[in-house]
Amino acid sequence: MAVPLRQAMRVGAYVMKQHLLGRKRYPLVLMLEPLFRCNLACAGCGKIDYPDEILNQRISVKDALQAAEECGAPMVSIAGGEPLLHREMPQIIEGLIAQKRFVYLCTNALLLEKKMDQYKPSPYFTWSVHLDGSKEEHDKSVCQQGVYEKAVEAIKRAKAAGFRVNINCTFFDGTDPARAASFFDDVMAMGLDGITVSPGYAYERAPDQQHFLNRQKTRQLFRDIFRRGDKGKRWQFSQSSLFLNFLAGNETYACTPWANPTRNVFGWQRPCYLIGEGYAKTYAELMDGTDWDSYGVGNYEKCADCMVHSGFEGTAVKDTFKHPLKALMVSLKGVKVDGDMAPDIALDKQRPAEFVFSRHVEDAMTQIKAEKAANQNKGRAAAE
Ligand code: SF4
Numbered sequence: 001m002a003v004p005l006r007q008a009m010r011v012g013a014y015v016m017k018q019h020l021l022g023r024k025r026y027p028l029v030l031m032l033e034p035l036f037r038c039n040l041a042c043a044g045c046g047k048i049d050y051p052d053e054i055l056n057q058r059i060s061v062k063d064a065l066q067a068a069e070e071c072g073a074p075m076v077s078i079a080g081g082e083p084l085l086h087r088e089m090p091q092i093i094e095g096l097i098a099q100k101r102f103v104y105l106c107t108n109a110l111l112l113e114k115k116m117d118q119y120k121p122s123p124y125f126t127w128s129v130h131l132d133g134s135k136e137e138h139d140k141s142v143c144q145q146g147v148y149e150k151a152v153e154a155i156k157r158a159k160a161a162g163f164r165v166n167i168n169c170t171f172f173d174g175t176d177p178a179r180a181a182s183f184f185d186d187v188m189a190m191g192l193d194g195i196t197v198s199p200g201y202a203y204e205r206a207p208d209q210q211h212f213l214n215r216q217k218t219r220q221l222f223r224d225i226f227r228r229g230d231k232g233k234r235w236q237f238s239q240s241s242l243f244l245n246f247l248a249g250n251e252t253y254a255c256t257p258w259a260n261p262t263r264n265v266f267g268w269q270r271p272c273y274l275i276g277e278g279y280a281k282t283y284a285e286l287m288d289g290t291d292w293d294s295y296g297v298g299n300y301e302k303c304a305d306c307m308v309h310s311g312f313e314g315t316a317v318k319d320t321f322k323h324p325l326k327a328l329m330v331s332l333k334g335v336k337v338d339g340d341m342a343p344d345i346a347l348d349k350q351r352p353a354e355f356v357f358s359r360h361v362e363d364a365m366t367q368i369k370a371e372k373a374a375n376q377n378k379g380r381a382a383a384e
Contacts, residue, residue, distance in 0.1 A: 002166070002194030002236040004123055007075075007102050014074045019321055025258040025287065027073035028314050030101075031273045033264035034059040034092065035081040040108050042142045044172055044211065046203020048081060050361065053368050055081075057265040061088045065095040067263040070283040075102045077128070077260075077310075079273075084111040090118040097124045104128040106168055108147065112154035121162040128196060129155055131167040133175070134183045141172070152190070159191050166238055168196040172211040177224035184225075184235045194238035198309040199247070201274045204302070205357065214305045215297075215344060219249030223337045231334020239309060241330040243316035247307060249341035251319070255296050255306065259314020261286060266364055271295040273310040275302050277356055298345040301353040 003011075011028075018026040037055040038048045048055070059067075068076055076096050083089050084107050096103045106128045119125065129151050132141040138148040158165045167187055171180065184195060199221075202212035213221065222244070226232035232244050246253050257272030267279035268286035272295070280286035297303050306312075320327040330336075 002238040004164075006123055010100075011074050011102070015317060015321060025256075025292075027071045027261050028259040028317060029075040029077050029310075030068055030071050030073040031260050031262040031310060032059070032064060032067060032076055032078050032092075033080050033262065034064055034078065034083060034086050034089070036265065037085050038080060038082045038108075039085060039110055040082070040142050040144060040147070041207075043208035044141065044170065044200045044203070044206050046201075046205040047079075049205040051365065054265065054361065054364055057364075057368070058086055058088075059263070059265055061091045061095060064092045064263075065099065067268075067283070068096055068099055068101055071261050071263075073101070073261070075104070077104045077106060079106045082108055082111070084115050089115075093119060093125060097122055100124065102126075104166065106130060108142065109151035109154040110147065112151075113157055116154075116158060116161060116163075119163075121164070123164070126164040126166050126193065127155075127158050128166045128168045130169075131187065132170050132172075134179065134186065137175075137179065137183070141170075155190055155192070164193045166194040166196055167192060168198075170198055170200045171213070171221060172200045173213045173217060174211055175221055177221060177228060180221075180225045181228035184229060188235055192236070194236050196238045196309065197247075199307050201308045202305055203274070204353075204355070212305065215307060218247065218305075218307050219341055222247040222335075223249065226335045227337040231337055233334045239313055240316045240320055240327065241335070242319050242327050243309060243313045245330050245335050246312055246316055248335045248337060250336050251316070252342045252345065253312050253315040253319070254298075254345065255303070255311035256314035256318065257295060257311055258287065258290075258292065259317070260310040266360060274306065274308060276360060277354065279360065294351065298347055298350055301350050304347055304350065 035058050036048050036050055083105055093103055093105065102124050104126045109129045131151055132138045135148040139145050155165050187195065199213045199218040226248055229235050237244060242251060245251050260273055261283065262269040262273040267281055268283055269276045270278040270280060270286060270290050271292065280289055294300060295303060297306060
């Protein structure tokens with residue numbers, strides 16, 4: 001099982017409670033980005049294109065733990081940037097585990113062997129190693145030779161040390177389904193605990209804008225991959241069966257961005273992990289002050305091709321609770337890979353994209369400069 005029984009039961013009970021309480025919107029996974037600095041510069045990444053002053057910002061241990069308490073999500077995915085560059089990451093992980101949250105630390109693994117001893121194996125903790133395919137595909141995707149081999153070595157060492165280890169894998173246009181299927185076979189043979197898979201989101205700030213998948217290509221790609229692996233059953237995915245069914249074009253889902261609220265160095269990001277259209281100071285402000293209906297496929301141009309797990313896994317989980325038999329059948333029989341696809345959401349009424357990136361960066365730079373000046377003044381006053 002890609003998700004341990006303890007985790008499946010705890011998260012299942014949590015979701016059941018939210019439904020019984022009649023909550024329309026609830027968080028499932030806190031997306032914590034404690035820094036944007038990275039030691040790689042991948043072609044499809046839209047997360048690290050910031051001035052040094054912003055790349056040097058870190059979320060403190062206190063703020064990270066408070067963010068988890070504030071939203072109450074049972075799972076936390078720590079992304080970035082490269083989280084292992086954050087010096088206080090071991091304390092953040094320890095604190096989140098003490099809060100009994102299931103934590104996934106997403107890493108490119110370049111520092112994993114060096115830093116592994118700072119962490120302890122726990123049923124609450126999983127390394128989620130970034131691997132976008134076999135050696136050739138992954139090294140191309142991260143724009144650096146030798147990263148795949150380093151990641152594989154680190155995975156083997158982490159497994160030998162008793163850690164839970166997943167991979168997170170993003171596919172782009174041009175992915176060969178046969179090679180993707182054989183890559184899944186290879187990683188499962190390494191003794192991995194699970195695979196998290198997603199199509200890439202078309203980040204407006206990513207250096208390579210040519211290789212993002214559109215919805216139709218995504219659906220066909222996943223059908224072509226799953227058909228090579230006993231309709232997906234041959235591999236242990238850490239995602240719900242209905243999310244996989246959605247990827248293969250068998251579900252018409254609207255996203256639930258509030259299921260994966262995002263906290264980063266700017267604050268709580270609106271509306272989701274993938275696009276930053278504004279920032280709230282508190283989780284309550286994010287939930288109450290976001291016009292959720294103005295986002296999502298069919299509502300907003302930037303959402304048109306999105307099928308990313310951070311946006312749609314929450315929808316699939318909700319559907320699983322509404323239709324447990326359907327979810328069970330997909331788990332048992334595998335994902336449908338032939339025949340008609342489910343109708344997709346029409347895009348003719350979506351509002352045009354707004355480009356607000358530079359405003360956030362300017363606001364953040366003004367704040368950083370003001371804080372720096374205030375600290376310098378304090379230092380001067382103390383010295384006099
Ligand atoms: S579809 Fe939803 S999850 Fe995807 S970018 Fe739009 S708001 Fe975010």
